[in-house]
Amino acid sequence: MSKSYRDGLPITPDKFVDQLMRLKRGSIGRRDFLGLTGLGVATAVMARELGIMPTPAFAAENLGDRMSIATWPNYHDPQTFENFKAETGVAVEVNVFGSNEEMLAKLQAGGSGWSLFVPTNYTISTYKKLGIIEPLDMAKLANYDGTKEDSRFTAEGTIDGTIYAVPKNWGTTGFAVNTKKLAKPMSSWKEFWDTAMAEGDGRTMVHDYQLTTIGNALKYYGYSFNSLKQDELARAEELLLKVKPHLFAVSSDYQPGMRAGDAWMTMCWTNDGAQLHRDIPEIAYVLGNEGGEIWTDFYAIPKDAPNKPAGYALLNYLINPAVAVKEHLANGAPSTDARVNALLPKEVLDNPILYPAADLLKPLEFGAAATLTDPGRAELMARFKSA
Amino acid sequence: MALSMRGSLFRKNLVTALLLAPAALWLVVFLVLPFVAIAIFSVGERAPEGGYQAALTFAQYANLPARATAFWNTMVLAPAGALACLLVAYPVAYYLALRAPQRWRLILLAMIVIPFWTSLLMRTYAWMYILGGRGIPALLAYVGIEDLRLINTPGAVLLGIVYGYLPLMILPIYVSLERLDRRLLEASADLGATPLSTFLGVTLRLSLPGVTTGFSLVMILLLGEYLIPTLLGGGKVFFIGNALVDLFLQSRNWPFGSAIAITLVLVSVVVLIVANRISTRLSGARRVDLI
Numbered sequence: 001m002s003k004s005y006r007d008g009l010p011i012t013p014d015k016f017v018d019q020l021m022r023l024k025r026g027s028i029g030r031r032d033f034l035g036l037t038g039l040g041v042a043t044a045v046m047a048r049e050l051g052i053m054p055t056p057a058f059a060a061e062n063l064g065d066r067m068s069i070a071t072w073p074n075y076h077d078p079q080t081f082e083n084f085k086a087e088t089g090v091a092v093e094v095n096v097f098g099s100n101e102e103m104l105a106k107l108q109a110g111g112s113g114w115s116l117f118v119p120t121n122y123t124i125s126t127y128k129k130l131g132i133i134e135p136l137d138m139a140k141l142a143n144y145d146g147t148k149e150d151s152r153f154t155a156e157g158t159i160d161g162t163i164y165a166v167p168k169n170w171g172t173t174g175f176a177v178n179t180k181k182l183a184k185p186m187s188s189w190k191e192f193w194d195t196a197m198a199e200g201d202g203r204t205m206v207h208d209y210q211l212t213t214i215g216n217a218l219k220y221y222g223y224s225f226n227s228l229k230q231d232e233l234a235r236a237e238e239l240l241l242k243v244k245p246h247l248f249a250v251s252s253d254y255q256p257g258m259r260a261g262d263a264w265m266t267m268c269w270t271n272d273g274a275q276l277h278r279d280i281p282e283i284a285y286v287l288g289n290e291g292g293e294i295w296t297d298f299y300a301i302p303k304d305a306p307n308k309p310a311g312y313a314l315l316n317y318l319i320n321p322a323v324a325v326k327e328h329l330a331n332g333a334p335s336t337d338a339r340v341n342a343l344l345p346k347e348v349l350d351n352p353i354l355y356p357a358a359d360l361l362k363p364l365e366f367g368a369a370a371t372l373t374d375p376g377r378a379e380l381m382a383r384f385k386s387a
Numbered sequence: 388m389a390l391s392m393r394g395s396l397f398r399k400n401l402v403t404a405l406l407l408a409p410a411a412l413w414l415v416v417f418l419v420l421p422f423v424a425i426a427i428f429s430v431g432e433r434a435p436e437g438g439y440q441a442a443l444t445f446a447q448y449a450n451l452p453a454r455a456t457a458f459w460n461t462m463v464l465a466p467a468g469a470l471a472c473l474l475v476a477y478p479v480a481y482y483l484a485l486r487a488p489q490r491w492r493l494i495l496l497a498m499i500v501i502p503f504w505t506s507l508l509m510r511t512y513a514w515m516y517i518l519g520g521r522g523i524p525a526l527l528a529y530v531g532i533e534d535l536r537l538i539n540t541p542g543a544v545l546l547g548i549v550y551g552y553l554p555l556m557i558l559p560i561y562v563s564l565e566r567l568d569r570r571l572l573e574a575s576a577d578l579g580a581t582p583l584s585t586f587l588g589v590t591l592r593l594s595l596p597g598v599t600t601g602f603s604l605v606m607i608l609l610l611g612e613y614l615i616p617t618l619l620g621g622g623k624v625f626f627i628g629n630a631l632v633d634l635f636l637q638s639r640n641w642p643f644g645s646a647i648a649i650t651l652v653l654v655s656v657v658v659l660i661v662a663n664r665i666s667t668r669l670s671g672a673r674r675v676d677l678i
Contacts, residue, residue, distance in 0.1 A: 101636065101637040101638065101639065102636045102637065104639065105437070105635060105636045105637070105639050106636075108436075108437060108438050108639060126436055129436065130436055202536060203536075208622055210637070244623070247621070248536075248539055249539050249621030249623060250621065250623055251617075251621060256515070256519065257519070257520075257538075260519040260520035260521045261520035261521070262519055262520040262524075262536060262538055262539070373435065373437055373639075375433065375638065375640065378637065378638030378640065379638070381633075381637070381638075382453070382454070382625075382630065382633060382634075382638070383453075385622065385623075385625045385629070385633070386456040386457050386460070386625035386630070387456070387625075
């Protein structure tokens, strides 16, 4: 038999094109069909979900063997989930998101598959209104102690006296600056935007997130971070469109750019600011003195959670102060829980990135629920991104 | 006799129908129904908290100009990207099919196909690091070129597109060139044609089916592209794919997103029909099935 260069090739170009043309004409083999359409996989998954194929049964107190959580990037100590698995046998699948809108979209569409998720304060009332989250069964959360929580940060988890969500971390939204590249001291959002169009040209990042990008542009003029007023939004849009050509990126994933030195300045959340500064000391974290955002992230359980027992078990585990303190040290965002703060080393509590001075905290605003669903802000963001 | 013949004919039809049923069911459930759902969504309204609420209005379609920039960017990117792919792919395919030594072909073809086994997302992330500050710019800093920025530029997006879609362009062209009857080239030379006019009049002409297949394949995929502009362009360049992602995942305006999706499908069909016409005309009587 003669040897051809084609022998052993996974697919020859001729076959590839033949197959392609065959597909176009609508003729297809069974194997290709299952492979190409994913029907094989889909059947297997559906069979499992519908209970046709056996899975370990979970009764009321059985936690099953897996669950999934929706949360933010760089926000947990991976070891925490390993430990939880070792203790309970439940493997945790972690899904990370870039915005609250995206989390809401997945939950609104249904079938997210999450048994626990981490929404930010201003979204909880909308989740409740849409009936997407359930009131928490506090009997299952023995580790929660409301009297030890700082009420400044916890209010939005409770609606009409019912607890829908319990707090995880709080923090602020400021900006991070590489002081080796941009040496002049900055302390305001006005300087942030002006620098982006001057020394920071081509090196500045803003979030791919309407709340903070529009909110911090509003602060340039001293307007409320949450403004829905048309004339104020119009001026913010004018600024954003002017800055757009000077930007390095519109993205909420700013750590890689800052770490690589491609970006010199970015809008930034407390925990990312702390992580960047810890690893690269010349990266400073600045809070705009005009104000901006203060936030609390909460834990909540979706109504359609496929594994509620495990969701509650993980939540109860995560709010155990001994576990929460490790989470805090890993992600760098301040805790709302006095029991956790008592376990933290002094140098953490003295870190001004985590615990800014009172006069800087005072003008900050919590995000407002209306911004989440306001079509005007969404369209403004789309015009900014497509400009 | 006649009865049994009718019986076997009936049985044959039944078998055919049964064999076709799963595929038909699949198409109805996963292609036709979602398309109908999108069409219904597109004449609806956005609910106050986002999502969909029933209505019968063409307001979403009337609002299409609000994404005109995204449509325009896509209409420029898709053909430009496909053209850039073509310019890189043709010489490669030509070399592979007509010039490369036989024993090297397997290796060269494998080198083109193997990257396809890895997800495009992974490969695009790899480019993010190659072009990022710790990649090529860090190397250039050694020879004194400081603070060069490669990532998040239009050039990076173009590079990502050409890199990602190149095999889809090379393979169809390679096949049409490989099937070329070499005697035609000899005949052309014998009849006094210069190498250039042989190339233009014979080789290029006969490889046009491969070129149009590759071109429309790449172009249609590019019409829905959003990953590469996001990762290598820094999210500053906004294509219709990005508009769709944002409308469904950020502002949760399903009706408007659906109207855009329907429009994009219609545009793609028009593009295909036009490409089909052009290729039919260019390759004379040869008819190429694009749809």
